[in-house]
Amino acid sequence: MQARAFLASVLAVALVLSGCAGPDHTIAPAAPHPVESTTAPTPSPHPTLAKPPKPPLRPLPAKLPAGLRRNTGVRQVVLTFDDGPNPTWTPKVLDQLRASKVTATFCVVGREVQRHPELVRRIVREGHQLCNHSWRHDLDLARRPVNEIRADLDRTNRAIQKAAPGAKVSFYRQPGGRWTPEVLTVAKDLGMRPLHWSVDPQDWDKPNAATIGKRIHTAAGPGAIVLLHDGGGDRAATLAACPSLIADLKKRFGIIKLR
Numbered sequence: 001m002q003a004r005a006f007l008a009s010v011l012a013v014a015l016v017l018s019g020c021a022g023p024d025h026t027i028a029p030a031a032p033h034p035v036e037s038t039t040a041p042t043p044s045p046h047p048t049l050a051k052p053p054k055p056p057l058r059p060l061p062a063k064l065p066a067g068l069r070r071n072t073g074v075r076q077v078v079l080t081f082d083d084g085p086n087p088t089w090t091p092k093v094l095d096q097l098r099a100s101k102v103t104a105t106f107c108v109v110g111r112e113v114q115r116h117p118e119l120v121r122r123i124v125r126e127g128h129q130l131c132n133h134s135w136r137h138d139l140d141l142a143r144r145p146v147n148e149i150r151a152d153l154d155r156t157n158r159a160i161q162k163a164a165p166g167a168k169v170s171f172y173r174q175p176g177g178r179w180t181p182e183v184l185t186v187a188k189d190l191g192m193r194p195l196h197w198s199v200d201p202q203d204w205d206k207p208n209a210a211t212i213g214k215r216i217h218t219a220a221g222p223g224a225i226v227l228l229h230d231g232g233g234d235r236a237a238t239l240a241a242c243p244s245l246i247a248d249l250k251k252r253f254g255i256i257k258l259r
């Protein structure tokens, strides 16, 4: 009985209120904030909604920090493919690698892993290495607060584990190669070795296949770590360059799996 009486009184109040507000509102809406019209405008009308200021980005060191993996340590070279997995290019790159009987390292972007987990499983199944390449390819990630770096790398590793349970992620590569000592430390804390490169044919800049091949042929020496891309854009030229560049590197140095 008490509850019913209470509900009834609430309903009555609500009806009275809506009855008062209704006609006025539809005919002549009152100014929403009449008080404000008589006072000087304030520069920050909603201080409680303002986001806290972002911490400033840490400056990039003038040169690459020590401790990066930049060669294989042996005569043989390795191939690395960044920014995938990509449903158009990654399967074709994997086909090429299988046909040439070589393995590579795939530096994968977390949100692409989340979108294409089956490609991560194929990479692992076919004996290639995985490398964490951050969640969304944030070029400034290494300059952010350490807790943000850690959360990003950890999120990416968790996506990889969800896609391919038990897969080993032995390496981290900072997007753009924009390393800081802090990102190296976080990567190492999470059990990953910081992986840079020694040969960059700049295939992301859309040279043709012959140019990609020529650049790699000229720049590669013993122990080279070659940077290529299977994601992040149209990779037709990279794909077309693969058969001859793989044959060339195999003949001159041998291609091994990164350890």
Ligand SMILES: [Zn+2]
Pocket (backbone or CB within 6 Å): 082, 083, 133, 137, 175, 176
């Ligand atoms: Zn990248």
